[in-house]
Amino acid sequence: MAASGEKSPRTPRRGAVLPSLGWRLAVWGVLGATVLGIDQVAKAAVRAAVASGWFSTTVIPGVLDFTFVRNFGAAFGIGQGMGFASVIIAVLVVGFSAAYLARAPYLAKLEVVGLGLVLGGAVGNAVDRIVHGYVTDFIAATFIDFPVFNVADIGIVIGVILAFVGFAFFSPATKMEREEAERRRAASGGADGDKGADVQRKQ
DSSP states (O other): OOOTTOOOTTSOOTTOOBSOHHHHHHHHHHHHHHHHHHHHHHHHHHHHHHHTTOOEEEEETTTEEEEEEEEOSSGGGOSTTOTTHHHHHHHHHHHHHHHHHHHOSBOOHHHHHHHHHHHHHHHHHHHHHHHHSSEEEEEEETTSOOOOBOHHHHHHHHHHHHHHHIIIIIOHHHHHHHHHHHHHHHHHHHHHHHHHHHHHHHO
């Protein structure tokens, strides 16, 4: 058993930064750059194919097509004519993510992974907007009525889901808050029990 006052190995000590700031920034940056690179290479290949006369290919009949679409809106074609919003969103994502990673003492590693994917996706679409004036979309899920999208959009969606799951279920900070609430309930229950025992003795 642990000695009195010893911290549980699974409970972060007060004042700790977990995972380390260096690990956070490295994973965030590498994943962001990876998603950005894959997204930009895929989009460049699509634009080169379009310049040669290609516009659409069925990959899996009734399920998936590759179809070139110039998206003048934001992600998934939302907000047509307001595409500059993707640049503003990218700036906000970078700023918020960097601040959160730098300031939060305890994070789940899944949160960092998710934020890295979101970073790459947001910047990928912003680069398209700045360089080409539109976002290159080419992935069409033909089995549902859904806007044509791209690799950056996939990174954003998966990243948001992973970051939320990490925060809600695996964050050390969330765990510590639950443990603290349980200790308060236990202490309150113990105090109520002592009061009840005192009443019985007086009777």
